[in-house]
Amino acid sequence: MKQVFPIVPAGAGSPWTTAAIALLLVGLLFLFGYIFYSSRYSTFEVSAEGLRIRGDLYGRLVPRGALRLEQARVLNLNTEREYALSWRTNGIGMPGYSSGWFRLKNGGKALAFLTTRDSVLYLPTSEGYAVLLSTPEPQALLAALQAGR
Secondary structure (H helix, E strand, O other): OOOOOOOOOOOOHHHHHHHHHHHHHHHHHHHHHHHHHHHHHOEEEEOOOEEEEEOOOOOOEEEHHHEOHHHOEEEOOOOOHHHOEEEEEEEEEEOOEEEEEEEEOOOOEEEEEEOOOOOEEEEEEOOOOEEEEEOOOHHHHHHHHHHOO
16 A cells, blocks of 8 residues: 655745846846847947947947047957957856956956957047957948047
8 A cells, every 4th residue: 555645835935035036147148148139239329429339238428538549450369369358347248248347358448349359440539448349341430439529
C-alpha cells in the first residue's frame, strides 16, 4: 500500500518573490530591446548649440564651446591602439556595440558610441574627456561641426 504526504504550504512571501523576479525579467527584456534598438538607430545631430547624441541611454548635448575641433580626427582603433577602449566605467559593452563612459588605453576618459573600430571620429573636449563616434561618414560629421552648422 502506498502512502502520500503533502508538502507544507509555502509562506505568503513566495508568490510575491516570484512576481518580483518575473517583473525584473520583463524589465531586463525591455532594457535589452532598447539597447538593441539604440545600437542600430542612434543619431548624431550638429546644430549651433553643439553635438547632440540621441537614441541611447548615454545620449546628451556636447556644447559647441566644449569641443576642441582643431584636435579632432578620424581614427582606426585597430591600428591606433592608444585610443582604444580599455575599461568600461559606466556603459554598455556588447559584441559590436559599446556605449557610455570608458577609459582609453592611453589613460584618457571617453564617452563612446561605437559599432565599428575602423573609422571612428575622435572629438576631444575641454571638459576632460573625448567623444568617440562610429558613423558612416566621420569626415562629413567633422566638417559639419567645423562649419558651425
